[in-house]
Amino acid sequence: MSEPVAIIDPPDGAVLMHIASPGFRAVEPDIINSELTPASVYAAVAAQREPVFAPRTVTAWLLQDVFVACEGLVFDHHGALYGPSITQHAPAEIEWAAGQVREAIAGATVPGHDGPLVLGKKRGAANYGHWLMEMLPMLHLVLSRVQGDRLGVLVHDIHDPQLGEVMQSSMRLAGIADEQVRVSNRFPVRVRRLILVDGLTRHGTYMSPLVRACHDRLAHDSRGTGHERVFIARGIGMRRDFARAAELEALAERKGFQVLRTAGTTLQQQIGAVRDARVIVGAMGAAMTSIAFARPAAQVLVFAGAAMPDTFFWFVANQFGHRYREVRCRQTEVEAGASYDRDLLITDAEFGRHLAAA
Incomplete structure (x- = not known):
């Protein structure tokens, strides 16, 4: 039987910054044929019936000597899993990643990065929408506030060439140079200094107005084709x-x-x-x-x-x-x-x- 995975919070002393996310009013969607929607689906989209989303806080931590595995699971050097890095990961995926990290702690060779790197991968890393609306804005949020010649980003290894091109071009448009980018797959990498962001989005239940700054930058100099x-x-x-x-x-x-x-x-x-x-x-x-x-x-x-x-x-x-x-x-x-x-x-x-x- 595999060893249970300890889930921990980042230490208070690791907080790099708190960023105020403003509240906003949401307009309930105009749903046509709503009578077709099953009750279970109606309950799952309850966020659409929230008229007001209160202000929140986005937190960035600077974590020391960690392992990153799968789509953004972050473990400390003892093998405990940082709770904010869990984003819809299945239990089997967490268990597999924890086992791989335990092997690395026991002496198995894994790639390493000194950092500091901003974590730009989470569940759904190979999805165009999740990349543009969840992961890229996390990177932009930190890099627009933290200066440093050695500051880089860690993103997921993508096998789809078109998505890979979108990721590369979107990072360039967001001001992230190619030499700042590090890539890892599902197997663990060790990062000496990692910046972990939490609170910008919660898939299905929340999206911060702060994501707009990233996309305003991406589209700033783009000309339309005239199609209305x-x-x-x-x-x-x-x-x-x-x-x-x-x-x-x-x-x-x-x-x-x-x-x-x-x-x-x-x-x-x-x-x-x-x-x-x-x-x-x-x-x-x-x-x-x-x-x-x-x-x-x-x-x-x-x-x-x-x-x-x-x-x-x-x-x-x-x-x-x-x-x-x-x-x-x-x-x-x-x-x-x-x-x-x-x-x-x-x-x-x-x-x-x-x-x-x-």
Whole structure:
């Protein structure tokens, strides 16, 4: 039987800074076909019914002699796990990482970095949306406040070349030079000085207004393409897309929408494609994160499966001043256990009505 993992808080003396995150008012989403939403999903998106989010505190700690494993799990030099680094990691993942760290403490060779490094990896590190809205803003938050020639960042090793390009270009736009970047995979690395940030986002329940500063910088010098109506395609082979994606994309084009296919486009091209948009439409998925680069007051129309328990894009829309509408759709039938991971069913007539209303 494996040894239980001790979970600890960072010591008080390790606090590098407390950053005040302002409170904000949130606009409850306009949900179409809300009667399709199961009770369990309605409960899971309870944050959408919070009219006011009180001010909070974002904390950054400077931790000494730690191990980083998997997607951002941070262990001290005795093998105890820092609680704030746990972000939706499964118990099996935590147990595996702890075992790897114990082997490193016992003498197994692992890569090392002196630091200081800002931790820029957490659960969902290989997701475009989580990178842009959760991890990159953490890096920007610290680097915009802490000066130092040796200050670097630690990010996750990504095998998807397009996401890797997005990560690299977004860090450059945020002022992070290539030589500041260190990369690690799921196996442990030892870091002598690591900056751990907590409180900027809580997936599904909170997103701080402080994330805006990062994206304002990314889009500051970007020119729009002049397209005011943009349809963001989910991507070939992606789940949770429209069941008849090609037909609906063609219908959107006939209705005057510019179709944005993010595959094969650079981050700068994605920013430019939505910069002048007044209406942005698409199926719920990572590519819709591009709404963060649209100007305030844009209408965001998101199509989602009835069983999809997600508040991510609603939070993004609130933080960037967009008007958010969500259309819940029936979904294709598949085997049990994949309730929300199914394609969306909608007729041409209904789809056209929603585009017209937007």
